[in-house]
Amino acid sequence: MTRAAFAAYRLAGLVAYPLLRPYVGWRASRGKEDKLRRKERYGVAGQARPQVGPLVWVHAASVGETVAVAPLIRAIAADGLSVVMTTGTTTSAQLVEERLADCVIHQYVPLDVRPAVRRFLNHWQPDLAMVAESEIWPLTIHELAIRRIPQILVNARLSDRSFQRWKAKPRLAEALFENFAQVVAQSDVDAERFRLLGAPAVTMAGNLKADAGPLPAEAAFLDQFDAALGSRPRFAAISTHPGEEEIVAQVHGMLKSRHEGLLTIIVPRHVDRASAIVKMLADKGLTVRRRSLGEMPDAQTDIFLADTMGELGVYLRLTEIAFIGKSITGQGGQNPMEAAMLATGILSGRYVQNFRDTYQRLLKNGGARLVRDADTLAAQVDGLLVDPMQRMAMAGAALRSIDEMRGALGRTLIALDPFLHPLRLSVRLERRGRVAGDP
Template identity: 60%
Template structure:
């Protein structure tokens, strides 16, 4: 009965999506007005391709946003090296920009179609992928069902399920099983994630580790980096990065608490959502703090208290300006943000205790001595103060973090091994195409 109910619910979802399809134009238009869609490429969201399909085997890779896109870039590069075409879909403007910067014309980028049958069907009719690779936790029912109906192998890589997502799926276990049975393979980030996918009906499931560990650290523009370092000079710095609402205020209070002991202190605050910059500047000004906004190229002067990193795609720049980084969404919000980039870029990592979404990564860093969790503002201030005053302790944490990251590498090789049964036939197809001068 439950299985029949699950399939009935998915049928309702399919028909409701088809009925809603003519009405979604307003939603996409609103997103475009908010800068969340490229107006000139809105048709891609309806599954209308803006590029022709190349001849030969083709793999569709989907990564939702910037973090997932960066994680799958090394995997995409390996697939391209086999002579296989890749169409990469993402859901955000910033992830499209990252794809263009890192992969350029080597891949075809499209915005992911809306999870509605007409859009997904149009997308699949045009691209005819031989394999679909989905990154992390992008579970779109209609897309999964349509791929399943066409017998296109679907592999979820770098898979993870947060506590909240797993609890939500558990309440709909038969629905989850009806969807996950369409996945040919799940390659999970951790043993915990793997067990969760198995519990929801996914088979087979293997564990690879986190693909993000096998990526290069985020880059920085050398000229901008040199200019900011010159402006900062010999001042002591610490950073609060990927912060969410309330954590910027905590960082500002920590700055005020530490300034009597570290008179030249500069605090770098990088909010997760830079569109909150105006409100943050007003908040900091009301507290008597002088702010330099990166987006306005405002100079850092000797009396600047806070460098506000209100830009997108410059995390590598900000992290190279300090050796101490608090990683947000962990004090006033829940789930945490990924600490790997700070650890890769030679910073001692601090975070609040609410890091459930990256539990294993934090545990590895903490066990290795590269990260420390703090309870509240006062404990954060104490940790930053200790690290500012104790160079050896700071260097030990930095070295421990780097060593832990090195120990965690290997996810790319494990993922490629799991993908081998699906990739190998495409390599043969590609070679046959080259030999025959065309694709049959």
């Protein structure tokens, strides 16, 4: 059954391969792919492989994973190892360029079809492959296993939903997860789940994001937006999902008469929903300005719609109150750590099971509060806007929670040492050989 399922997956990839070019081209036309680097998605290298020395391949799907593994990558590169880093989005590619260009070669991750994966591996010939969080690509895992390249899952997590899906297909799960030489999990719950699914070696190190530092903010936009806001009261709703923007709009309507000049910042999780959100807000009689159109809020603006990618660090620096979405109408929540690192009081719905450990710590320390609906969200925002001491207490508790979670980087490096140590020795031997061979 497992062999048949994998064969079907591989065949489907081969059949779909000719159709992927138009699809990738369509994504590029919408700004979701880099037009000048589309060939990398088919495994065609955009740069040369370093001529000597071992090479580590690190994959991080998008911005969140990239931020989390950045300190780990710097630690690996500091030992003289070459790193090729792949990501799947243009915003994460930009982040790599800004934060890691001096120590990695960036490529877009190849599509999980045999021609693309083989082309990628034939060129880069990695000695070790590391994947962040929960990216499971069957064909890529299979090709790495054939080549006997060790595979490691770092900062690994499995949501309740993903775990149930894999649990329903135990033989397929085991056939994939048994290929990981090491799984370094975020929590004890995640670690146990990977063991149950067949991973042979699992350790728990904590969440790398706690060691990664706050999200960046482009200075010019930060200053421009700060000037536009002035002293207006404001709160942000970030990573919102369908239905939550309506709740936030209701909250704004309840509070605008109590807090003169109130501005609500909405940062939807998926910016391609922006037009529908604007229409909904306009139907409610709210005045909206959009970041994607280069607009700034003025005195009449009710809602600022942050419908671009990669600028969350600006909004979190300019508000002390943040509702984090996918937690009232959505299921599972979104990661609150970015907000906590920037001393923001966190409000959330009750459905945060994907980040259970982080929320438990924040709630225990007083850095987060849970709400049920528009009424309870409005009450919490109202109280925090009225009382700056409450806001300061929540911000301090959020920062304290992050401090308590630090240390994952060191524990992860310890777990990786059996795989990195031979590569470091290889680098040293090569250096000694070059020195000995000098005239």
